[in-house]
Amino acid sequence: MAIVTFSKNQFEKDFGTMDSKMENKIAMFGTPLDGVDSNELRIEVNPNRSDLLSYHGFSRALKAFIGKEKGLKEYPLNKPEKNYSVTIDSSVKDVRPYTACAIVRGLKFNDERIKELIETQEKLHITLGRKRKKAAIGIYPLEKIKLPITFEAMEPDKIKFVPLESERELSGLEILQRNPTGKEYAHLLAGKAKFPVFLDAENKVLSMPPIINSQTTGKVTEETKDVFVECSGEDSEILKKCLNIIVTSLSDMGGEIYQMNLRFGAGKKEITPNLQPQKLKISIENVNKTLGLDLKEKQLKEFLERMGHNYNAKDSSVEIPAWRTDILHEVDLIEDVAIAYGYDNFVPEIPKIATVGEKDGEEIIKKKISEILSGLGIIEVSNYHLTTKKDQVEKMGLPKDSEVLEVVGSKTEYTTLRENLSHLLLKNLAENVDSEYPQQIFETGRVFSESSGSISENEMLAGSLSSGNFTRIKQIIEYLFRMLNLESKVNFKETEETPAHFIEGRTADIIFNGEKIGSAGEVHPRVLSNWKIKMPAALFEIKLEEIFKALKE
Amino acid sequence: MEKNINKLLESLSPNERKILPHLDEKNIGEICKKSNLDRVSVTRSLEYLKDKGVLEIMTRKLKLISIGVNGALYIKKGLPERRLLNLLNEKRILKLSEAAKQSSLSEDEFKASLGMLKKRNLIDLKNGKIIFSGNKEEISRKSPEESFIESLPTEYDSLTEEQSETLKTLERRKDIVRVSEEKIIEIKITTLGKKIIDIGKEFRGLIEQITPEILKKESSWKGKKFRRYDVTLPVPKINGGRRHFVNQAIDYARDVWSEMGFKEMTGNYIMSSFWNFDALFQPQDHPAREMHDTFFIDKKLQNLDADKKTIENVKKSHEVGVVANGSRSTGWNYSWNEEEAKRLVLRTHTTCLSAQTLSKLARTPRGTLPQKFFAIGKCLRNETLDWSHGFEFNQTEGIVVDKNANFRHLLGYLKEFFKKMGYEKLRFRPAYFPYTEPSIEIDFWHPEKKVWLELGGAGMFRPEVVIPLLGENIPVLAWGPGFDRMIMSYYQIKDLRELYKNNLTQLRKMKFWMK
Structure with missing residues (x-):
């Protein structure tokens, strides 16, 4: 989701005061207000609607939505004039294979418009362009360049120009190493033998896409009247749409769009931009069935037009604007109809169908266990599934080099998947030394472990008492199994290898159906001291898997 | 009046009754002795009796002068100067060193004594000798100091001017007298009190604690009165065990969904990218699939973990779209990579469970439709931790697989669920998710803040999701709003981190989920 900033003045001139009614209206269009101050409106735009990222695109769509200018907006396209051409050299194939270009003339720029243009461009780079990978846009003042244009890839050392907002000429490689924008997007050209450039007829570098324009030939100013626009990238469909979004916005600003001839090798030619609407069939039955409505064709037409489309009754087809990037299928048009109908106009309904509800068996057992333990006055806690290595390993007295399961690139200190609940319960005790004693806590939940390369997940139950001793812990476990009617299957055995956090001779293996499912014991003072717990504590933790099985039988 | 007095008598505790006859002692020490109770019990009982209007308690501060440790000794042996005087009375003239030795006084005592006697003109000091110069009469007369210590203890306020002077001299000497302040408690019995004491003498046979012994014999309680309690008195607080408040809320939502005919889905937290993203038509270059937003595991x-056909279907759906309702969708138009789908993530939403359920449903007979499923579970995203962000959150997921399902049904199910969660005023607005179309965002009206706040997303699964998993295009209503915001709003928690802080004081105080 992108937040775009529009001039409040401009908006209110076009649509009226931004009051709560208007706020609801734009929310119902799918572009809710994020915030407002005296000069600016911040509006949320969903990532599928890149065409709304510029104010002109947004206002075009909203005008249709409120019924002011319904239907597909036509933009006159002028045929290419002499030299309005771009030659695409085959050398770009391995680095940035596609481009689509246009010329827009007769523009009047001021500070605000230049700002708007740059912002739209940046927003498109981030969203539709996937951070300039799929598509990046360049806009150049026509008065500074000489047509025709060439798009080719050159050796980085041979590329030399002054990057935008700098003073010194740098080579292609130096730009990636020294220029701030260059550094930010260097990964997009990393490892390429040649870098792509747009050159004018005099071999002056216009830009090195998708990194940066030239200061001399690639900077739009208030004097600029005509511009050359290019989109380049890895996705030819997306960058054509991108170009359409930009040129229609420029046209809304008062410019005239001119097409350009793209010449590939071997006589292959293409003319861009292409504003031919996409055509898609729509079935009124599908619309009504999906939405639960009973629309007539006239209404369907009206609603489609309010979303900026044209509807042709003859072959029930829809003409979709060439700047919309989100219409993959009829369902996308159906959603548009729903939006135009108004989400707040739908009458919610629960159909009368009979289905049998059912809670998950293991969840029921976990809830029962919680009820049994709370009946003993024990409080349930709930800890994060991510923990720290320090808590899980060091404080529990395990060797520092113990292996843990890490997640990649966590933004917090919690970098490790929990492998048991015991250390978290001790952490809870440690964080509650100021709370009233005795403290009795338990938790049921998921832990993670790795064996022979694969990760498994297990549901566990753990409990801790402070102060508490082995007898009390054993009483609790026995009570639990008695209440679950599993008493006969559980017994305690002296543990053979005492876990690091327990006291030897005061630790038992808990055996269920002949298999070890966990252990119980008194916590070693060494570990208590690691946690700075000043009261004695006892602890148990068991795997619930076998218990689930036994209870489901 | 009579009735009130009886009621009052019935409410007296055993201790209060014990001290009742001794109230005219007026001295707590005496009351203790007579009633055979310790001081704390007596003081406390007096307070209770005061509350009941039986007596008034007046306290005043009193400065008392009492005898010190040395003072007590001197009363027995005589003051040092008296002892020296007696010696001199015998010997008349003595060398200083001899006098010190024979008087068996300490150095300090000896020096002080010389000073005192000299002041009274009873001795002269010449050439290292003490010469007694007093007469018998003077010897036999008691010194003011002697008179003073004999008069102790006494109240400071009653001292004469001369006595005050003496006190000053004595205070300069070590531990002869002590001046202390004491709180004096005076008890005044009220008219009501007098009556109570009067009647109380004959008032017997109240039952205190009911013991098994009392219950054994009917005669020991039949016709007897039970001592009345003051039921308004504060009692110590106790705490109980309970389910974590977040889980209480989740249990409730589980009830709601199952009552609405939904079956529960569960599953792993660690998912392949395939189920978490690909099966939900999220293109492989989607920003949500970056490390920045999602926890990946380096494995x-x-x-x-899907059958060949499903994998093939998903691949096609991404690359070239699907054919649904007679028309082909365009897909994402890129080359889908199976290796990318194998990357493991911590599930970022419970929607992966819905995808798995649809895939399972493909292998059941169509006659079993319609079917409805729900899940409530933890999801993880690579977020920072602050008052409004966390890397773990609960989501409530639901799908309805029904040939006749439509958009209005989706709104109907959601409205019903949120009504049961306590949200009457909802707003549905257009939204975008890669896997649903139409998509909605659910807002609730916050009456205090007077704003719409997001509860979460929902929609109808796209054919690009349904067809690869289910094999045909059947409408699937789906939703996955976050759950934590509802929990926070119910318990009036402002900071997200408090949900999993596990502060025992907070957990003990937390009210129950009362829905």
């Missing part, structure tokens, strides 16, 4: 599945 890959050897083999994708």
